Amino acid sequence: MSKQKYIQDLKEIKDLMNKSSKFISLSGWSGISIGIVALTASFIAKYLVDFKLAVYSKTVDMQKLLVDLTMELTITAAITLVVSLVLGFIFTYNKSKRLGQEIWSSQTKVLLINLFIPLAVGGMLCILLLLKGIYVLIAPLTLVFYGLALINASKYTLSEIRGLGILNCVLGLIGVQFVGYGLLLWAIGFGVLHIIYGILMKLKHQ
Amino acid sequence: MKSIIENINKAFENKVRLGIMSILMVNDSVDFSTFKELLGVTDGNLASHIKSLEKSEYVTYTKTFENRKPKTTYYATEKGKKAFKLHIQAIEKLLK
Numbered sequence: 001m002s003k004q005k006y007i008q009d010l011k012e013i014k015d016l017m018n019k020s021s022k023f024i025s026l027s028g029w030s031g032i033s034i035g036i037v038a039l040t041a042s043f044i045a046k047y048l049v050d051f052k053l054a055v056y057s058k059t060v061d062m063q064k065l066l067v068d069l070t071m072e073l074t075i076t077a078a079i080t081l082v083v084s085l086v087l088g089f090i091f092t093y094n095k096s097k098r099l100g101q102e103i104w105s106s107q108t109k110v111l112l113i114n115l116f117i118p119l120a121v122g123g124m125l126c127i128l129l130l131l132k133g134i135y136v137l138i139a140p141l142t143l144v145f146y147g148l149a150l151i152n153a154s155k156y157t158l159s160e161i162r163g164l165g166i167l168n169c170v171l172g173l174i175g176v177q178f179v180g181y182g183l184l185l186w187a188i189g190f191g192v193l194h195i196i197y198g199i200l201m202k203l204k205h206q
Numbered sequence: 207m208k209s210i211i212e213n214i215n216k217a218f219e220n221k222v223r224l225g226i227m228s229i230l231m232v233n234d235s236v237d238f239s240t241f242k243e244l245l246g247v248t249d250g251n252l253a254s255h256i257k258s259l260e261k262s263e264y265v266t267y268t269k270t271f272e273n274r275k276p277k278t279t280y281y282a283t284e285k286g287k288k289a290f291k292l293h294i295q296a297i298e299k300l301l302k
Contacts, residue, residue, distance in 0.1 A: 003300070003301060006297045006300060006301060007301065009221075009224060009297065010294075010297060010298075010301075012221070012224070012225065012228070013224065013225075013228040013294070016225050016228040016229055016244060016245075017228050017229070017231065017232045019244060020228075020229040020232060020233055020236070020240075020244050021232040021233055102243065106240070
């Protein structure tokens, strides 16, 4: 009888420690939806690049083509970012309601601050590279900084996020070495890995 | 065997007190309303259990003002953290 009570006590201690110090409401659907958005964006980007190069390169001057393409890709990236954030937020918001964990708690703030510091540095670096015309490094570097951001934030949420971060960093570094595969690696990192981790999280924390 | 049972701390036998200490072990400081939310207990119930932990010198607090309203923030003392760790170790040994 008392043994049973102590087992129950330990379980409650663990639950309370997790619930009070970590943001545990991260939804698997957030990962899956962000992955699908990222894959769609990758296909659009691939289409834009191939289509423009194939059809227009002979008729329009190269300079204008590059300016147009950069503009369109930047808009695609911006839309992708916004849609991902909105979808990621909606699913996680629903889950936090279901678990009874407040969405805007001190844990959320700590998580977001730690996520956004590396992300903001990476974002600014990519904008600087964009302005300097160094395009090839942007896709891999977004992976590297996103990975670092996840590793940094993983202490304050579900621990699986750490693995996702490390894999993204590795993909980013491969992308810097083999610049031609930047978009493909980006699609794997932001698309496929998000979907896989989303499914894993759904299976584990259901 | 006797020493294990000695370490099982009466102060943590109660669920609410056990909960308060668990939360304070992983958070530097916690305010009253956060406790209430996490533990799902009434004001009076929570206050009396915090009082009893204060009496054992396991928990301490600071009072500040936020928008002219008093706000109490609670901390675990070194003594409290030590006692809690011993309590957990004792439970774990008992379950082995």
